[in-house]
Amino acid sequence: MIDYIREYKKFSSSYYVSEGIRTTAGVMIPVLVAGYLGQLPTGIAIALGAMCVGLTDNTGPIHHRINGMVSAIILIFITTLLTGFTIGLPWLLAIYIGIMGFACSMIGVYGVRANNVGGAGLLIMVLSIDERYSSAQVIRNALLVSGGGIFYLVISLLIYRLRPFKLIQQALGDALISTGTYLRTRADFYQRNADFTKTYQALLDQQVQVHNKQSLVREMLFKTRDIVKESTYTSRIMMMIFLDSVDLFERIMTSQQDYKKLHEMVDDPNLLPAFGEFIRKLAIETESIGLALQKGIASKPDLQLSEDLYAIENLFLKARASTLGDNNIEGFISMRHILDGLKDLYRRIETLHRYTSFDKKIGNTITHKIQYDKFVSPSEFNAKLITNNFSIHSNIFRHSIRVSVALLAGFFISRILPFGHGYWILLTIGVILKPAYSLTKTRNIERLFGTFSGAVMGVLILWLIKDEHILLALMVAGMIIAYSMLRVKYLVSVIAMTAYILIAFHFLKPGDFTEVLRDRLIDTFVGSGIAFIATIAIPPKWEHEQILLLLKNAIEANANYFSFICKPFMGEPLSNLDYKLHRKEAFVQLANLSDAFQRMLNEPKRQQKKIQIIHQMVVSNHMLVSHIATLSAYRKMADIFASEKFRPIKEASIGHLKSAAELLSSPKPTFNLLNAEENFALREELKLLLDKRLKELASGSLETSTRQKLSGLKTISDQFEYINKISIELEKLSGKLVSG
Numbered sequence: 001m002i003d004y005i006r007e008y009k010k011f012s013s014s015y016y017v018s019e020g021i022r023t024t025a026g027v028m029i030p031v032l033v034a035g036y037l038g039q040l041p042t043g044i045a046i047a048l049g050a051m052c053v054g055l056t057d058n059t060g061p062i063h064h065r066i067n068g069m070v071s072a073i074i075l076i077f078i079t080t081l082l083t084g085f086t087i088g089l090p091w092l093l094a095i096y097i098g099i100m101g102f103a104c105s106m107i108g109v110y111g112v113r114a115n116n117v118g119g120a121g122l123l124i125m126v127l128s129i130d131e132r133y134s135s136a137q138v139i140r141n142a143l144l145v146s147g148g149g150i151f152y153l154v155i156s157l158l159i160y161r162l163r164p165f166k167l168i169q170q171a172l173g174d175a176l177i178s179t180g181t182y183l184r185t186r187a188d189f190y191q192r193n194a195d196f197t198k199t200y201q202a203l204l205d206q207q208v209q210v211h212n213k214q215s216l217v218r219e220m221l222f223k224t225r226d227i228v229k230e231s232t233y234t235s236r237i238m239m240m241i242f243l244d245s246v247d248l249f250e251r252i253m254t255s256q257q258d259y260k261k262l263h264e265m266v267d268d269p270n271l272l273p274a275f276g277e278f279i280r281k282l283a284i285e286t287e288s289i290g291l292a293l294q295k296g297i298a299s300k301p302d303l304q305l306s307e308d309l310y311a312i313e314n315l316f317l318k319a320r321a322s323t324l325g326d327n328n329i330e331g332f333i334s335m336r337h338i339l340d341g342l343k344d345l346y347r348r349i350e351t352l353h354r355y356t357s358f359d360k361k362i363g364n365t366i367t368h369k370i371q372y373d374k375f376v377s378p379s380e381f382n383a384k385l386i387t388n389n390f391s392i393h394s395n396i397f398r399h400s401i402r403v404s405v406a407l408l409a410g411f412f413i414s415r416i417l418p419f420g421h422g423y424w425i426l427l428t429i430g431v432i433l434k435p436a437y438s439l440t441k442t443r444n445i446e447r448l449f450g451t452f453s454g455a456v457m458g459v460l461i462l463w464l465i466k467d468e469h470i471l472l473a474l475m476v477a478g479m480i481i482a483y484s485m486l487r488v489k490y491l492v493s494v495i496a497m498t499a500y501i502l503i504a505f506h507f508l509k510p511g512d513f514t515e516v517l518r519d520r521l522i523d524t525f526v527g528s529g530i531a532f533i534a535t536i537a538i539p540p541k542w543e544h545e546q547i548l549l550l551l552k553n554a555i556e557a558n559a560n561y562f563s564f565i566c567k568p569f570m571g572e573p574l575s576n577l578d579y580k581l582h583r584k585e586a587f588v589q590l591a592n593l594s595d596a597f598q599r600m601l602n603e604p605k606r607q608q609k610k611i612q613i614i615h616q617m618v619v620s621n622h623m624l625v626s627h628i629a630t631l632s633a634y635r636k637m638a639d640i641f642a643s644e645k646f647r648p649i650k651e652a653s654i655g656h657l658k659s660a661a662e663l664l665s666s667p668k669p670t671f672n673l674l675n676a677e678e679n680f681a682l683r684e685e686l687k688l689l690l691d692k693r694l695k696e697l698a699s700g701s702l703e704t705s706t707r708q709k710l711s712g713l714k715t716i717s718d719q720f721e722y723i724n725k726i727s728i729e730l731e732k733l734s735g736k737l738v739s740g
Contacts, residue, residue, distance in 0.1 A: 127423055178210045440531065
């Protein structure tokens with residue numbers, strides 16, 4: 001029950017609900033006002049325009065949102081005109097549908113917002129396809145629809161001017177909540193009988209979520225002029241929350257260990273689970289900070305946490321004193337550094353708690369400068385991007401052809417069927433078909449199940465409730481849920497949408513909704529069937545066709561990240577900017593790879609070629625990034641332990657990673673494993689220190705300079721060893737993947 005309450009709080013204060021309420025207001029205000037004035041058809045036309053533009057107004061930098069909405073207004077005006085003038089000529093209308101299906105899908109090469117604009121064009125075309133007007137009425141309808149879009153634009157800008165930082169705060173909070181979820185999952189590594197494979201699988205999925213949400217915040221912060229200029233203390237604090245949250249996420253990844261080996265070495269059965277429980281408490285704190293940001297209130301730290309941390313340290317010291325020996329000394333060295341990492345996470349979370357107060361005194365002390373342009377991708381529209389994708393090898397081109405053919409098939413079938421609403425078949429096709437097979441498959445199932453469930457719900461509501469005021473309230477609630485859930489839980493969105501549409505038709509045609517219900521169910525099944533056949537007939541680019549490139553990119557990004565992180569350990573300077581840029585690139589490439597692998601798991605079995613090897617490589621890349629991040633956390637110790645002895649193992653690891661990348665990119669790969677049995681001088685030094693330390697322990701000496709030196713050097717060298725081991729594994733797996 002507590003989990004459900006927590007999830008409700010996260011969602012109810014998120015920007016998804018803000019989007020849903022904003023879109024619902026844009027749709028309902030014209031309908032209610034026009035209905036009151038006796039001009040309901042006019043209100044519906046305006047509402048359709050507002051709805052189409054509202055669906056393009058997803059969260060992002062304000063100038064991107066404005067550009068998207070203005071583009072949508074222009075597109076729906078032109079589309080409404082062309083649709084109205086071609087309806088009387090079926091052959092011309094068919095050609096027009098095919099062209100629009102292709103063009104509106106093809107502009108998706110420019111990103112999610114452009115894809116939504118294209119979707120708005122398709123939506124208004126589909127919704128206008130069953131209405132016949134005179135020339136004057138067509139022009140009037142186009143003006144009303146675009147007027148509705150302008151009305152929504154005004155509402156959106158007015159809300160932004162009244163609360164310019166609200167959406168960014170909500171996006172920041174959402175990113176921190178995802179970070180907390182990621183941390184909560186990492187705690188599972190510390191439980192007895194931990195399922196390491198399942199936990200890594202969950203981490204891969206959550207790492208993609210964190211990356212996507214951090215990327216959204218980065219775009220909003222770094223491309224919003226007022227914030228970049230640091231014109232207010234609020235903007236400066238938000239910038240620091242974001243930068244610290246990215247560092248927090250990296251610090252969470254630095255807890256990476258060989259967990260299986262750790263469980264084997266630590267004898268105390270309560271120690272590791274106690275660490276896991278404390279990590280879960282830190283995750284709850286991180287989520288509470290995110291929730292406070294979404295709500296716009298100051299978060300309250302859990303005062304019990306400091307006592308819990310003290311208890312954890314005491315438990316560790318007692319376990320070490322009672323069980324430390326030759327067979328587990330390495331495990332306790334690792335546990336000591338995990339404990340230090342938890343202390344650091346606790347301090348970082350405390351700092352984030354203070355930031356949520358948005359105290360002016362705190363904001364005025366921040367003067368952090370960063371080269372923002374290096375951390376965001378340019379958003380200029382390049383014509384070459386379209387022309388380069390005019391190829392059967394382009395996934396977006398295949399998708400555009402698929403949409404065009406499917407819409408044409410739906411149009412002709414709707415003309416043949418003696419019942420139903422033709423536009424609903426086309427609408428079903430438009431919302432189901434996606435560039436990725438996995439998403440199309442999921443949407444198809446959810447559309448069918450959601451329509452049936454929503455129909456049952458709508459019928460029950462209309463059967464049980466006769467009060468029109470209550471029905472109106474339920475319809476508005478259904479709209480808010482439908483538009484809020486559209487990008488989060490599509491199934492819930494379809495259920496709510498079907499229910500509110502049935503209630504809406506009850507108001508338009510009182511007492512007769514069975515025909516609408518029947519037609520919606522039939523048209524949904526027909527549209528789903530057409531979408532499924534189109535996906536089989538014109539298949540997308542399967543993930544196995546591009547996974548090698550994504551693996552190569554991830555390995556190369558990790559190699560560069562590792563190469564830069566190694567510099568301080570060999571006495572070479574490392575700039576903070578270079579470090580953060582390479583860290584960002586490694587995280588981006590890992591997220592791209594993980595996302596593609598998740599899609600691959602939803603594809604037909606025959607297209608999941610060498611899935612086990614690919615899964616191993618994806619997990620190995622995730623472990624590699626985590627170990628490099630862990631090494632980066634020890635940069636402060638580099639001044640003490642910097643040595644040329646790190647260079648051979650660093651160069652050997654880079655060599656294995658480069659070999660792995662070359663194998664994945666070579667048209668005719670030849671696999672010869674590099675020397676994997678290097679005897680690094682670093683190992684000899686550690687062996688001597690360990691022997692000396694064991695003699696000290698035998699004599700009863702616990703705290704000595706040898707302990708400190710061994711602990712520090714072993715902690716650093718362990719990460720180099722882990723990275724070297726994973727790089728060798730990646731080279732072997734690359735050879736297996738490309739052979740045969």
